[in-house]
Amino acid sequence: MKVHKLEKIILMTGGVTLLLFLSVLFLQNFTFGHHHAAAIETVDPKKTDETAPFNKPGLKKVSEKEWDYELVIVASVFQYSPSEVEIPVGAKVKIIATSKDVIHGLEVVETNINLMLEPGLVTEKIATFRKKGEYLVLCNEYCGNGHHYMSGILKVVD
Ligand code: CUA
The missing domain is CATH 1.20.5 (Single alpha-helices involved in coiled-coils or other helix-helix interfaces)
Structure with missing residues (x-):
């Protein structure tokens, strides 16, 4: 034709x-x-360790907020600080995280928590862990040689 x-x-x-x-x-x-929907605040990545709340990573009880706890996490090659956290079952937790160096991921396996952590940006997510157990935290952004070993544990306990 x-x-x-x-x-x-x-x-x-x-x-x-x-x-x-x-x-x-x-x-x-x-x-x-790539909207930084959850990442509103910024932090100087070189001063992450000195800047609140990242100078004290870990779980803190808070009051008079819509959530019960704040979990501050600092990612760096190739680890999370803290690498292991215990969270009371049913607690409403605001995760506040950043990276000190390159882009990292923060995925809590078996949950809908899947964050991208960028140096200089504060990423936040509110989550409630309703089921007891150990949840694996994985980095799902390629960040270098040790990427595949970058992991943490969230223990949801009574
Ligand atoms: Cu950190 Cu991949």
Whole structure:
């Protein structure tokens, strides 16, 4: 079948338009797609250890807030501080985390907690652990040689 010349041009124009449209979508995603929805505050990554609350990582009971505890986590190559935490079952916990060096992930396996930790940004997430047990914390952003060993444990206890 012979395609008319005009039809060819129309088809090509359609193709180019589609390509342009897809490029714009891609660029938009690339540039704005990664919203720092939970990361509002910033911290000087070189001063993470001196900056509250990251100067004291760990679980703290808080009062007069919508959550019962704050869990401050500092990620660095290739570990979490603290690497092991005990959380009372049923407690509403606000995770407040950052990275000291490169981008790390913080995924709590078997939960919907899956955060990206970037140096200089504070990432927050409120979670309630309703089931007792040990939850593995994994880094799911490639961060270097020790990436595959970067892990932690959340123990949800009575
Ligand atoms: Cu930290 Cu991968």
